[in-house]
Amino acid sequence: MNPLNHVAIIMDGNGRWGLKNKESRNEGHKAGLKTVEKVIKETINQKIKYLTLFAFSTENWNRPKKEINYLFNLLESYLSNKIESFNKKNIKLNIIGTKNFSKKLNKLLNLSEKKTAHNTILQINLALNYGSKFEIINAIKKINKNNDKINEKNLSKYLETKNIPDPELLIRTGNTKRLSNFLLWQLAYAEIFFEKKLWPDFNEKDYVKIIKKFKKIKRNFGKI
Ligand code: IPE
Ligand code: IPE
Numbered sequence: 001m002n003p004l005n006h007v008a009i010i011m012d013g014n015g016r017w018g019l020k021n022k023e024s025r026n027e028g029h030k031a032g033l034k035t036v037e038k039v040i041k042e043t044i045n046q047k048i049k050y051l052t053l054f055a056f057s058t059e060n061w062n063r064p065k066k067e068i069n070y071l072f073n074l075l076e077s078y079l080s081n082k083i084e085s086f087n088k089k090n091i092k093l094n095i096i097g098t099k100n101f102s103k104k105l106n107k108l109l110n111l112s113e114k115k116t117a118h119n120t121i122l123q124i125n126l127a128l129n130y131g132s133k134f135e136i137i138n139a140i141k142k143i144n145k146n147n148d149k150i151n152e153k154n155l156s157k158y159l160e161t162k163n164i165p166d167p168e169l170l171i172r173t174g175n176t177k178r179l180s181n182f183l184l185w186q187l188a189y190a191e192i193f194f195e196k197k198l199w200p201d202f203n204e205k206d207y208v209k210i211i212k213k214f215k216k217i218k219r220n221f222g223k224i
């Protein structure tokens, strides 16, 4: 059985779900939060230590302003309501990506990280304004600035995911088979599951099924 310490998820398909079921993409984003809750709960059940959720990419700024505003308002109300319950459940929140949002949201994100920093049961890495190419270029710049040697260890050290083991498993919902600039370095050896269901339709059962399949995969790492 393969050990599983870190699951990364590209939560895709909210917009299509919303249009299909409620004639509104934004309703899909709202519905997607329920799946987030289910997946967090099951991740704890499965005793997985790290969960990285792709919530907003550097490329998502190209969406209509109205949708972007809706997403960040949703995030704001979700976080301000959830932080206490994260603390009760011993969940640590860590933001990856560049925090260049409104003053109010930046403050809330920093506060949420600070308030949950000592929690130990599960670390959630929420990827917000995250892009992998930008992250890697930034890491190289930092290596240069510090006159460090360029090697794998040093590069990893300057990524947003420093001190976090690489994900062994990546799940992308929404019936699309691409990485969309997500964790390109960290996913070098991950097992990848593309799920047909749209994110709001994804549930604990689907998640557990994937985990079970993952655990049985023969992971070669170049060996035979
Ligand atoms: C993913 O769902 C959530 C975000 C990118 C914020 P989408 O909004 O991309 O949903 P689809 O792919 O358009 O259905
Ligand atoms: C990836 O989904 C980003 C998130 C889930 C946050 P997108 O819907 O933005 O990806 P593309 O544009 O289809 O590649």
Ligand code: MG
Residues within 6 Å of the ligand: 012, 013, 014, 174
């Ligand atoms: Mg999408």
